[in-house]
Amino acid sequence: MTQKPYVSTALPTPEIDELLSRHTLPEGAIAGWFDYPSLVPILGRISKEQFKKNITDFEKILAPFFGLKSFFGSLNKMDFSVGCSKGCHTCLAKAPPPARMFSTESLIRGFRNPQILQMLDPYHLRIGNTAEPTDQSDFLEVIKFILIQTEFLDEQAKKQEKRHRVNVYTNYRPNSEEILESLIELARDNDRFELNISLPVNKTDSVNESFALFAAAHEDTFFYNELQAYMGYQTKIKNLYVFNVREGNSIFPIGRRLSPEILESKKKLGGVLPINRVEDYELRGMVDLLVNPDALWMMVYSTAHHSSTLRSYTPLNLENTQVLTLLPWIKFYFFDTFPPNWPGGQGERRDGELAQQMKVSDCNPFQKVDIVY
Numbered sequence: 001m002t003q004k005p006y007v008s009t010a011l012p013t014p015e016i017d018e019l020l021s022r023h024t025l026p027e028g029a030i031a032g033w034f035d036y037p038s039l040v041p042i043l044g045r046i047s048k049e050q051f052k053k054n055i056t057d058f059e060k061i062l063a064p065f066f067g068l069k070s071f072f073g074s075l076n077k078m079d080f081s082v083g084c085s086k087g088c089h090t091c092l093a094k095a096p097p098p099a100r101m102f103s104t105e106s107l108i109r110g111f112r113n114p115q116i117l118q119m120l121d122p123y124h125l126r127i128g129n130t131a132e133p134t135d136q137s138d139f140l141e142v143i144k145f146i147l148i149q150t151e152f153l154d155e156q157a158k159k160q161e162k163r164h165r166v167n168v169y170t171n172y173r174p175n176s177e178e179i180l181e182s183l184i185e186l187a188r189d190n191d192r193f194e195l196n197i198s199l200p201v202n203k204t205d206s207v208n209e210s211f212a213l214f215a216a217a218h219e220d221t222f223f224y225n226e227l228q229a230y231m232g233y234q235t236k237i238k239n240l241y242v243f244n245v246r247e248g249n250s251i252f253p254i255g256r257r258l259s260p261e262i263l264e265s266k267k268k269l270g271g272v273l274p275i276n277r278v279e280d281y282e283l284r285g286m287v288d289l290l291v292n293p294d295a296l297w298m299m300v301y302s303t304a305h306h307s308s309t310l311r312s313y314t315p316l317n318l319e320n321t322q323v324l325t326l327l328p329w330i331k332f333y334f335f336d337t338f339p340p341n342w343p344g345g346q347g348e349r350r351d352g353e354l355a356q357q358m359k360v361s362d363c364n365p366f367q368k369v370d371i372v373y
């Protein structure tokens, strides 16, 4: 198979252009802008055996940033692998098939390393952002180990009447029910382990139908109230959630390909169908971090004009870090924390009117966005 030349797949936002116009970076300091965090083009499926052999060292990826104060308390998102095995017809992350993973040994070693522990966000760590955590061969062992190694953060958080939580996002499939049962048990046993079970947006409902059977067979855990259909599946474990993009009023149509039936069903449930959401302009240009087996990534919140995943990623290195960390940290409604030494501080969510003005005046040359209804 011929190796295709690698091309950037996302665009930097105007905030990045503006920042770079004020600072000079050596040529090549920015490797590119990508809508999926992968440095090597992924051309197709490889065998499970080969995937397990394509291992990366977790500690080595983060080593260049050890001791840099900007990164203290910054890391709240990680993926154990590059690529995802689930193959949803509409992938919110635009994930290719699985290609590389962190070795178990390096993850265990890494979560023992005080330099890495110092980089962790004091309140939460999300595992499963652009990849499926259960693809890593020893994910359960690793997650349990991470829970042990982050107990000190929970102790610190409790002193402020908060908690440190480890969130895992996994996508349900009928052939992974055994794995799911183990994760549900972990959620039952450990209240700071939060499990989010996602259901796919597929062309057919077969996976969702299988989940309905799984939920019915686990009445002690799940329930579905027809009168509260907008809430989708609910659970009897407070740290267990079912995240059903297909039903309910969670809406992710921007840059995605959703069928007319699905969009219609969302309308019936009272959801709005935003095209070029104003909300994306409220957050545009703000950043946070993601580590995966390819790099420590700067993740910039974008609009559909800049990236079909609404994220523009670039790998961080010692040359570009000093400039790129001047971008403001994202301000969510729920996670109001940011790394204490982050040079760009925390961004202020723009008010709706300003965001609307930005949307109208957005003169990006790639302005045309095809959204399929």
Ligand code: SF4
Pocket (backbone or CB within 6 Å): 084, 085, 086, 087, 088, 090, 091, 092, 093, 094, 095, 129, 130, 131, 132, 171, 200
């Ligand atoms: S599980 Fe998530 S990352 Fe994987 S293909 Fe589905 S939507 Fe994409």
